[in-house]
Amino acid sequence: MTVMAVKSLSVTRRNRAVLKDVSFEIGAGELVGLIGPNGAGKTTLMRAALGLIAAHGQSSLAQMSPRDRARAVAWMPQAREIAWPVTVENVVTLGRIPYLGGAQKPNDADRDAVEKAIAYLDLEALRHRTATRLSGGEQARVLLARALAQQTPLLMADEPTAGLDPGHQISTMQTFGKLVKAGTSVIVSLHDLGLAARHCSRLIVIDDARIVADGPPEKVLTPELIQSTFSITAWHQTTDQGTIFQPLEVVT
Amino acid sequence: MTRLMAVLTALLALLFSAALVLGPADIGPVESLRALVVDNGGALTLVMREIRLPRAILAVLIGASLGMAGAAMQGYLRNPLADPGLIGVSGSAAFGAVLSIQTGVAATVAFALPLSALTGALVGVFLVLSLAGPRGSSLTLILAGIAISALAAALTSLTLNLSPNPFAASEIVFWMMGSLADRSMTHVWIAWPLIALGGVLLASLARGLDALTLGEDAAEAMGISLKRLRLTLVFGTAAVVGASTAVAGAIGFIGLVVPHILRPFVGAKPGQLLWASALGGAIMLLVADIAVRVVLPSRDLKLGVLTALVGAPLFLHLIYKTRKEGL
Amino acid sequence: MRVFVLNFKSIVIAGLVATGPVMGLAEAPKRVVSVNLCTDQLAMLVAGPAQLYSVSELAFDPRGSAMAEQAKTYVPNGGFAEEIYLMQPDLVIAGSFSTPATTAMLRRLGVPVVVFDYASSLADIRDRLLQMGDVLGQPERAQMIVADFDAQLAAFQAEATTNPRAALYQANGYTSGDSTLAGQILIAAGFENIATEAGFPYGGFLPLEVLAMSQPDAIITSNPDAARSRAEEILSHPVVEALRETTGAGWFSDRDWVCGTPFVLNAIAATAKLRRQLEGDGS
Numbered sequence: 001m002t003v004m005a006v007k008s009l010s011v012t013r014r015n016r017a018v019l020k021d022v023s024f025e026i027g028a029g030e031l032v033g034l035i036g037p038n039g040a041g042k043t044t045l046m047r048a049a050l051g052l053i054a055a056h057g058q059s060s061l062a063q064m065s066p067r068d069r070a071r072a073v074a075w076m077p078q079a080r081e082i083a084w085p086v087t088v089e090n091v092v093t094l095g096r097i098p099y100l101g102g103a104q105k106p107n108d109a110d111r112d113a114v115e116k117a118i119a120y121l122d123l124e125a126l127r128h129r130t131a132t133r134l135s136g137g138e139q140a141r142v143l144l145a146r147a148l149a150q151q152t153p154l155l156m157a158d159e160p161t162a163g164l165d166p167g168h169q170i171s172t173m174q175t176f177g178k179l180v181k182a183g184t185s186v187i188v189s190l191h192d193l194g195l196a197a198r199h200c201s202r203l204i205v206i207d208d209a210r211i212v213a214d215g216p217p218e219k220v221l222t223p224e225l226i227q228s229t230f231s232i233t234a235w236h237q238t239t240d241q242g243t244i245f246q247p248l249e250v251v252t
Numbered sequence: 253m254t255r256l257m258a259v260l261t262a263l264l265a266l267l268f269s270a271a272l273v274l275g276p277a278d279i280g281p282v283e284s285l286r287a288l289v290v291d292n293g294g295a296l297t298l299v300m301r302e303i304r305l306p307r308a309i310l311a312v313l314i315g316a317s318l319g320m321a322g323a324a325m326q327g328y329l330r331n332p333l334a335d336p337g338l339i340g341v342s343g344s345a346a347f348g349a350v351l352s353i354q355t356g357v358a359a360t361v362a363f364a365l366p367l368s369a370l371t372g373a374l375v376g377v378f379l380v381l382s383l384a385g386p387r388g389s390s391l392t393l394i395l396a397g398i399a400i401s402a403l404a405a406a407l408t409s410l411t412l413n414l415s416p417n418p419f420a421a422s423e424i425v426f427w428m429m430g431s432l433a434d435r436s437m438t439h440v441w442i443a444w445p446l447i448a449l450g451g452v453l454l455a456s457l458a459r460g461l462d463a464l465t466l467g468e469d470a471a472e473a474m475g476i477s478l479k480r481l482r483l484t485l486v487f488g489t490a491a492v493v494g495a496s497t498a499v500a501g502a503i504g505f506i507g508l509v510v511p512h513i514l515r516p517f518v519g520a521k522p523g524q525l526l527w528a529s530a531l532g533g534a535i536m537l538l539v540a541d542i543a544v545r546v547v548l549p550s551r552d553l554k555l556g557v558l559t560a561l562v563g564a565p566l567f568l569h570l571i572y573k574t575r576k577e578g579l
Numbered sequence: 580m581r582v583f584v585l586n587f588k589s590i591v592i593a594g595l596v597a598t599g600p601v602m603g604l605a606e607a608p609k610r611v612v613s614v615n616l617c618t619d620q621l622a623m624l625v626a627g628p629a630q631l632y633s634v635s636e637l638a639f640d641p642r643g644s645a646m647a648e649q650a651k652t653y654v655p656n657g658g659f660a661e662e663i664y665l666m667q668p669d670l671v672i673a674g675s676f677s678t679p680a681t682t683a684m685l686r687r688l689g690v691p692v693v694v695f696d697y698a699s700s701l702a703d704i705r706d707r708l709l710q711m712g713d714v715l716g717q718p719e720r721a722q723m724i725v726a727d728f729d730a731q732l733a734a735f736q737a738e739a740t741t742n743p744r745a746a747l748y749q750a751n752g753y754t755s756g757d758s759t760l761a762g763q764i765l766i767a768a769g770f771e772n773i774a775t776e777a778g779f780p781y782g783g784f785l786p787l788e789v790l791a792m793s794q795p796d797a798i799i800t801s802n803p804d805a806a807r808s809r810a811e812e813i814l815s816h817p818v819v820e821a822l823r824e825t826t827g828a829g830w831f832s833d834r835d836w837v838c839g840t841p842f843v844l845n846a847i848a849a850t851a852k853l854r855r856q857l858e859g860d861g862s
Contacts, residue, residue: 052472070475081467083330084520097463098475146466150474209491258646279786299791302817353809419810426809434752436789438819552752552784 001028003154003185004049004073008057009175011048012039018044019055020209028153032139032225033200034189035133035218037230040206042189043078043158050075050156053166070098078158082138088142092117095149117148121175137168144175155179157188161195197221197236197245203230217243227251256517264312267494267538271308272300274542276549277573282381311334311541313440313447314432314500317492319533320526322507325414325455327461327522328485331393333514335563335571336493339393340400341376344499345490346427347408348372354415364421368444370494376400377493399502429556430501432541435459439499450491451530458523503556505563507508512566581809582607606669608691611843614681615674617838618695618711620646622672623653623719624841625711633666645834645842660684696740698839700763701732707839728841735847737765743796743857744746745770745850748785748819749831750801755782761836764843768850770797791818796857797827799850829853 009017012230019041026032027148034042050053061069076096082091095117096110105115118124121141126134127145131142140160147155157175161206162171167208177184178234180201190196196203196217203220207229213220226234234247272288273281278298288305289294318336325334336342352358352368383396408427412420460481463471472478496503508533509524518524540558547553612625612633613619617636623646635655636786641647658660663671671692671764673682685692693714698704705725712721728809747755755761756774765772769841773793774782790798800823814821822828835846 047469050473052469064476065276066472066475070473073473075470075473077467077469077473079467081465083465083467084515084522086465090519090521091465094462094466094474100459100524102459143466212402239358275788276786277792279792282717295791298818298821299788303788303791415808417808417811419808422751423809434813434816438817452798512625549782 001062001153002026002076004187005059005060006045006049007075009045009048009059010014010056010240011053012056017209019048019050021057022206022211023057024204024211026154026185028185029180029183030185030187030202031083031176031200032187032202032204033196034187034204035191035193035196036074036206036207040070041205041209045206046075046156046158046187067098070150070152072152073154073156074150076143076147076157076160080136080143081133082139082143083190085132087128088116088123088126088131088134088145089118089128091131091142092123092145092149098150099160113149115144120143120148120178124199138162140164140168141170144172148179151170153184155184155186155187159189159191161190161192169195170224191233193221193226193247196244217245221245256514256528257531260528260535263530264535264538267535268308268482271311271538271542272304274545275304276545277298296313296334296523302436303434303511306435306440307481308442308538309440310432310435310500311537313444314503315498315506315537316530317447317496317533318503318506319510319529319531319536320451320454320535321489321492323511323522323525324485324489325507326462326511327457327464327525329393330464332515333393333508333574335505335508336445336489337502337506338508338567339376339380339397340371340379340404341489342439342494342497342504343401343404343408343428343500344376345369345373345494346377346502347404348375348494350408350411350427354417354420358550363442366498369498370446370490372404373490373494373497374434374486375461376404377489378413381482385418394399412449415557420421425554426501427436428502429554430503430559431556432500432553433544435499443495443499446491446495450488450493450495453488454492455526457481457484457488457543458526460528461522464465468539469488473553492533501554503537503559505559505567506536509566510536510565510568512570584832593775605834607669608714610666610668611666611670611672612656612663614656614663614674615672615677615695615756617698617707617840618672618674620644620651620838620840620842621695621707621711622715622726623649625717626715627720630715631718640694641834643833643837643838645838645845647834648774652684659707660688664688664690670714672711676745699758699760701760701843702841703760704841704843708744708841715838724841728844730845732767733842735769735851740769741858742769742772743827743854744776744793744823745799745829746785746790746793746795747771747782747831748790748800748814749806750799750814752784752787752813753782753831754779754785755791756780760839760843761831762819764846765799765850767847770850771853786812787818789817792824795822795826797853798822799829799830799831799853801831801833805858827853827857 002025009019009022020204022045022172028250036042047053049059049061054132061073064072085180092114093106096106096113118127121144123141123145126138161172176200180186202216205212205220214227221236222252225231231251232247233249234245255416273284279296284300288300291297348366348371349369353380358365379400384393407428409424412424460476463474463476468478506548511529514528514532515525518528542554542556543558544555585791608632610632612623613622614635616635616637619638622631631653633656634650635658636655639649639655640646642648663685670692671685671690673692673694675694675696680693688723698707708721708725712718739747749759756779757772770862773795777789777793829850835842846859
């Protein structure tokens with residue numbers, strides 16, 4: 001079952017092509033890492049696929065009505081914004097908005113989804129705390145719980161691990177892994193190639209507005225690609241503790 | 253939350269009754285309320301029905317409007333400093349009203365006055381939202397507000413100064429400071445439709461404002477149409493502020509003070525704050541109007557003076573807090 | 580009832596005849612400029628031919644000036660020092676509310692300025708007329724006008740029997756009490772002023788409630804200006820309308836009520852007529 005498909009997706013901004021002719025599909029149970037250098041077009045790709053910005057080409061998500069789309073994909077933008085000092089429980093409940101009409105109050109199904117999300121991310125102790133006063137890592141968990149509460153087949157996250165301590169980075173990726181095993185698909189953009197290599201089942205590499213590679217990490221992360229796309233050398237090995245990928249030097 | 257609403261409603265009912273029985277004419281409370289209900293043809297009934305009742309009703313309608321509009325703008329801009337008076341919406345509405353009175357348009361059609369004020373307010377809100385940008389950072393927002401308030405005040409003064417009528421020049425005080433003195437049921441009739449319409453529009457924003465807590469992108473992805481949200485906000489605010497300003501002048505700070513005070517009681521949820529601020533705004537304006545009558549009954553003290561005396565220090569406090577947080 | 584206009588014409592004719600030789604005196608100013616609406620009218624009444632050169636623009640507005648027609652023979656001025664100086668007057672007459680800066684400037688420029696106090700009683704009207712007579716070198720003429728004024732005034736005061744209560748109500752909810760000219764007009768017409776009852780001897784802002792509760796026998800309001808203003812909205816408030824309908828309703832016109840000139844007799848006449856109507860209704 002395809003949870004999302006884009007075909008020949010292109011975005012032009014100020015007469016410059018920021019995304020050129022991108023096509024791919026994502027099926028159920030995939031943990032896709034979107035990687036590429038700064039300014040390559042990762043965020044643009046995700047927002048265009050969602051239909052949040054104008055684009056040429058086709059995207060299955062963008063074609064949906066806003067309501068259907070909200071039930072098909074949960075989007076976690078890069079800016080982890082929580083504008084008001086609301087409780088953690090309240091933030092997570094916001095994820096049920098696509099299911100609440102007009103002035104409806106959350107029903108049992110909604111409360112159930114919220115409880116599951118809170119439990120999944122181990123937020124029970126923080127439940128009544130003010131979300132804006134939590135640490136960066138805790139806030140990231142809260143926002144992830146919101147996305148989970150939305151109960152969508154696909155979850156899209158833009159740099160969800162940026163600025164988090166190593167523990168939170170790893171646990172975030174592990175949470176994605178658990179979700180994927182349970183049937184949800186996840187696509188995340190990452191700068192940390194080590195995390196991407198260790199946790200993702202598939203990598204899509206974007207460079208200069210185009211897809212330059214799409215496949216499992218061991219096939220994609222060749223030294224040639226790493227050098228031409230990221231201008232670095234790296235140590236890449238599969239060990240008994242999993243794949244390890246460590247960038248080493250900058251090459252010109 | 254429902255307990256909060258119950259408390260606010262009770263307080264509102266109490267203050268409404270107080271507003272009905274207080275006034276410069278020396279009448280006992282029981283007697284006044286009886287004269288309100290039973291028409292014995294005397295002067296007392298006239299006073300109660302045509303002077304005190306419309307004044308109390310207008311205080312509730314206008315206070316609720318301003319409180320709700322303030323909560324809505326703050327929710328949309330995600331900035332606690334937004335207030336229709338501060339950001340120039342009331343000033344633009346006043347200009348629209350003054351223009352319609354001075355050109356004689358207001359005298360032609362019954363609803364011409366509030367509709368002109370609505371138009372002025374529309375221009376004001378639209379300008380603010382365009383200038384402040386998608387996420388109104390405090391600095392841009394306040395600067396936009398200063399610019400629009402100044403422009404509106406200048407145009408209003410100009411219009412009044414050019415009028416051949418000898419009283420026009422001193423009217424600027426009413427328009428800039430607001431007053432509910434000696435309003436009549438006529439004012440209630442011309443104001444309430446637009447206030448009701450605007451109120452409904454603003455109330456419909458609750459869900460969207462809640463979603464905006466997570467930012468524009470996330471809200472849009474959750475199915476909230478940001479374009480529609482913005483339009484509804486613009487029209488709702490313009491309707492409500494326009495009608496209020498048309499009959500009572502520009503009363504500021506209610507949209508700033510009330511949401512700020514009530515925010516902790518609704519768990520900072522923007523959607524619920526809308527309703528709470530409506531009640532809270534009505535309460536605050538009733539208190540101000542009663543104070544005006546009790547403190548200096550012989551002078552025509554303007555409402556805006558009292559709301560500014562309370563609101564401006566709070567505004568200063570909020571600015572200080574914002575500076576500390578480095579925004 | 581334009582009582583005083585008829586007498587004015589006869590005064591002018593008599594004055595021309597009687598004061599001809601008086602004009603020859605060296606002290607009488609020959610080129611007088613008045614910059615205040617009230618002094619304009621007093622000057623126009625008392626001055627000899629070709630003595631008054633200019634009156635203020637307000638004198639030409641029939642709403643505020645009872646002598647708008649007569650004013651047309653004079654040059655209008657806007658009350659500014661520069662234009663007045665260029666008229667080369669040998670005397671400027673101003674009111675106590677004229678801009679002090681303008682008056683001071685004219686004096687610095689060497690132009691003699693006489694400042695007339697505001698009239699707040701009928702006695703003041705006499706004093707101002709006589710003062711104008713002195714200033715313009717027309718004492719006999721002034722005395723004639725005063726005598727005529729006194730005679731007509733006495734006629735009104737002989738009539739009053741009962742004293743119904745009236746309220747004066749103007750823009751912005753202002754009322755005038757006994758210590759004002761308008762209040763004195765009311766008294767001369769035979770009314771009692773509710774403003775005094777309510778504790779406003781000089782007048783000021785009267786809350787609408789107090790007006791309603793005082794239950795006056797008559798309410799006298801100004802006619803709204805053709806150009807609209809919000810200040811005058813209160814005059815069409817339902818309570819004021821109700822009072823107009825259920826009690827006697829009179830009208831306050833700026834030209835006859837505001838300035839201390841003999842034209843207040845028109846105001847007194849109109850108001851006395853109202854009083855007589857009320858008495859005739861058995862109220």
